[in-house]
Amino acid sequence: xxxxxxxxxxxxxxxxxxxxxxxxxxxxxxxxxxxxxxxxxxxxxxxxxxxxxxxxxxxxxxxxxxxxxxxxxxxxxxxxxxxxxxxxxxxxxxxxxxxxxxxxxxxxxxxxxxxxxx
Numbered sequence: 001x002x003x004x005x006x007x008x009x010x011x012x013x014x015x016x017x018x019x020x021x022x023x024x025x026x027x028x029x030x031x032x033x034x035x036x037x038x039x040x041x042x043x044x045x046x047x048x049x050x051x052x053x054x055x056x057x058x059x060x061x062x063x064x065x066x067x068x069x070x071x072x073x074x075x076x077x078x079x080x081x082x083x084x085x086x087x088x089x090x091x092x093x094x095x096x097x098x099x100x101x102x103x104x105x106x107x108x109x110x111x112x113x114x115x116x117x118x
Contacts, residue, residue: 031062040076048078052088069093072109082116 040052056070074088087110094103 030060032067033057033059033063050076050078050084050086052076052086056092066095074109074111076111076113083112083114085110085112087111 035055035057037055038052040050043049043051052072052074054070054072054074056068056072057066058068059065060067070090070092072088072090074086076084076086078084087108090105090107090109092105092107094105096102
C-alpha cells in the first residue's frame with residue numbers, strides 16, 4: 001500500500017513545461033504546487049455512514065509561499081451501492097501577498113456523490 005501511494009505522489013510531482021505565449025505581452029511564470037490529501041472510512045464495519053477529511057494545500061512562487069490552506073471534515077450516508085449524500089464544514093485560509101492579513105473562510109458544504117456509469 002505504501003509503495004502505491006509513493007508511486008502516485010511521485011507521478012503527481014512531475015513538473016509541466018512552460019507554455020509558449022502567442023502575444024507580444026511577456027509571459028510571467030509562477031510555478032505552483034497543489035496538493036489534496038483525503039482520507040475516509042466507515043463509522044462501523046457495516047454502517048452506511050462514512051467520515052472523511054480533506055486537506056488542501058496550494059503554493060505560489062514555486063513552493064516558497066503558501067497560497068491556500070483548507071481543511072474539510074465531513075460525513076456521508078450511503079443511499080445505495082452507487083450514491084451517497086453528505087456534508088460538513090470547510091475552513092480555508094488564503095494568506096494575502098501584501099501584508100493586509102489573511103482571508104479566512106468558514107463554510108458549511110453539502111454534496112451528492114454518484115459512482116458508476118451514467
